[in-house]
Amino acid sequence: MKTNRKSDLAKREERTAYKLLLPALIILLLIAIYPLGQVFYTSFTDRQFASGQETEFIGFDNYRRLLSVTVQQLEPLVDEETNQIVIDEETAKVIYERPIDVLPREPIRYREYRQFNLMGNRYVLGATDVDFIDAIKNTLVFTVTSVFLELVLGLGIALVVNSNFKGKGVTRTAMLIPWAVITVVSARMWEWMLAPNRTGMFNMLLDRFGLTEGSIAFLASSSFQLPAMIAVDVWKTTPFMALLLLAGLQTIPDELYEAAAIDGAGPVKQFFSITFPLLKPAMAVALIFRTLDALRVFDVFQVLLGQSEYSMATYNYFQLIGNRNMGLASAIGVIIFIIIFGFAIIYIKSLGVEMDETS
């Protein structure tokens, strides 16, 4: 810990610093804290979007509607005459009660999300808003997978363009093109490439190589939707990741590598003993940026999937614009905020990012 006694000069400097920071703080208050406060407040009401209807304060109801989950046990069906458990003749499996009969309906109705087996019993997981739970799941899968792939590919690209070769300036610039394209535009482009018949590039290629009949519905069938989203995002943001890592690589002095080479360390050893540890801070910053960004993904999902599969942000948009449920949409916004906040803290703690030199 630092000492509490400070010199007069230091105190004066500190005061000047606060005065200089004041305008920035005021702007932050106006453009970030105020609207966010408004969102927090609205999330406790039943406000309607673009409507003159009166707004009422409803406490935590919006949150309850979004997040309530329950687990109920499903009993095996029993034949009334023989008192024996009913077994499906074809699959030889026990038939259970239907979740729709088991899940509670008051005060809010629970819908089936998943069924699972545990210690020989069958359970159903019910949620009041299955779509939102799905949206959270989609967003998390999307975030973890795409950021991981971007990190691996970005690191590879950064290492390549960091070496000395002819035309490296051009390569570095060209590599940024996907990142510079507006997301909605690149999403449309991908929409054409992913078209469900042979007018789409991927179906055409798959057909040309005789792998499929050229009619895979990448954007409409559930098993391809998320992978397609991840592919679009990886294509688009890998250059950004590479750029951040490249900046980190360039701060590593060449002398270290020279010394290591003299001591007999090969390229692999050099990478793990010099590059990797010295790159960690840059990597941490890049990871935080990308993760927090990926968690609020909106444009790719909205353009490519619309109402058929949601991310947290597109579900928010749907509740606000489609259903005009401004209160509920605000609650979703707050939940997204909390999830992102959680991620930020985990990252900053676990990666040991030095944000403040004196601490």
Place this chain on the structure above:
Amino acid sequence: MNKRIWLSVLMVLVLMFGLLAGCGSPAEEPAEEPTEEEPVEEPSEDEVVITVAAGAVGQELELTQMAAQMYMDDNPGVIVEVLDTPDLAQDRLGLYLQFFEAQSSEVDVYQIDVIWPGDLEEHFVDLYDYGADAVVGDHFPAIVENNTVEGRLVAIPWFTDAGLLYYRTDLLEKYEFDPPETWEELAQQAQTIQQGERDEGNQDFVGFVWQGDAYEGLTCNALEWIASNDGGTIISPDGLITINNDNAVEMIDMAATWVGTISPEGVTGMAEEDARAIWQGGNAAFMRNWPYAYSLGQEDDSAVKDRFDVSPLPAGANGEPAATLGGWQLAVSRYSENPEIAADVALFMASYDMQKMRAVDGSLNPTIMELYEDDDVLEAAPFFGSLYDVFTNAVARPSTASAPNYNAVSTAFFRAVHNVLNGNTDAATALEELELDLQDITGFDIE
């Protein structure tokens, strides 16, 4: 430690602000872009600018711009700008709602869907105050009634729509079929033709294309299947939830068997224009679409020119053919700075001559009854005469019964159907769930 937390709060705040700002901005952007046909000069002080938010499906935008030009030629003091809006109905609604929430005077005249008057009436003026009573009697009474809320005429009918079956006359002749009268016949014919054409080398040929993406268009399509099999209209006009019945289950299960057989896998991602692209390229035997696709199909660059015709949609085993009522109206914003002129523009665009032009050039169905007897119109779109009954008997979506919750009802419905089409569940389970969802949304009783 504390400082780290504060720093992360700060970062999250900045990021969140980006998210919120990102959600809000698209409304303003399209307004800035000048369309090609606009005069370049800046409006002088005594000139009034009227902005019309209009659709751009098929030829709609060009036709609206032509009408705007004609109005400007007659009224030198007025500049009519046409704002291009998204193709998908609920994207368009989203854009409009942002204008309404801000009470913006940016747009004066809105093109609104037949299902919106009930939900949006508070944002529009009463056109009876601006001379609509003189013309309202010429339009279809059912649509006028749909657009009237508590005695106020919130929108003037502009064009009407009903789902039609487009079929290839040359292929039906080749395989010796008559236009199908039931869905089962359609499936059989589509299967035969698809197989035959593929064997002859057109690998991309499909039997039947329709609108299966998860959006309002799927509600229209699925309502036609169900209504044509005597399965009701989701919610009955007197406010009972009727969707969970055997006839509806039967039809939705049947439609699910089309996906991947007579229709491509990708049909569950198709909207009107996606289906038309396949059809107009000559790669489909049947298509379900609105009348606008007729005149586009007859254009010179169309592969199906003079090789197709339209008929009423097929019926289910237990019912009569049904077509969903669509169509668009023009409404004048309450927040307009010049409501008189805006109303005049709206009434001009919906007038006899303009509707005639749109019918002849764009095969957009007039809402003025007399136009169905006009020789020029019948020559350009002969089916207006022969399918007159389809247009007058079209089945309305339950928008009046479920207002102001129609959008939530429709979304729950098309998502449930989409799930069945994708094979995630079967129709009986999906509709049983849907019935309870609709009860949660509307509070209505289940039949």
